[in-house]
Amino acid sequence: MERFGDELRRERERRQVSMERVSTETKVSLRHLEALEAGEYGELPGGVFRKGIVRGYLAAVGLEESPWIERFEASLRESGADSQNADWTEFAENVRRNRSGGGQKTNMRWMGVGSMVTMLGVLGWAVWKFALHGRLIQ
Numbered sequence: 001m002e003r004f005g006d007e008l009r010r011e012r013e014r015r016q017v018s019m020e021r022v023s024t025e026t027k028v029s030l031r032h033l034e035a036l037e038a039g040e041y042g043e044l045p046g047g048v049f050r051k052g053i054v055r056g057y058l059a060a061v062g063l064e065e066s067p068w069i070e071r072f073e074a075s076l077r078e079s080g081a082d083s084q085n086a087d088w089t090e091f092a093e094n095v096r097r098n099r100s101g102g103g104q105k106t107n108m109r110w111m112g113v114g115s116m117v118t119m120l121g122v123l124g125w126a127v128w129k130f131a132l133h134g135r136l137i138q
Contacts, residue, residue, distance in 0.1 A: 004075035005039040008068075012037075012061045026056035033057065041079050050076075 002010075012022070023030050032053055035043035044050045054072050058065050 003039050004071055005037040007071075008057065008061075009037045011063060015061055017061050022057055022060040025060040026053070028053050028056060039075065039079065041076055 019030055019033055022033055032044055044053060055065060058068050
């Protein structure tokens, strides 16, 4: 069975599309496109970026996306390159969790700012009223 990257290269060459043209159309570096054709998925950015590179490549070459994406995902699973990103995925989830956990502190901070603005407003009104009339209560 032919490797996914080899199939891509064969189809690109059959359609007489240069790597430079694919790179220009997709704004993806030649290094990443070459890694895709070589099946070196660990050299590609992870997650949605990796799939975006494949989609861009397919569009630039003129290949139908759906069956090729399925084959890419199967090839990715077989290569084990997807498991290399598991640590980064866990890291990203932890960062997201830590950022979302600070909501209570942020709310308290905004309540403090609101209270200070209200107090300054009342104080400003009192000073203005006293300066204008010489007394606070009429």
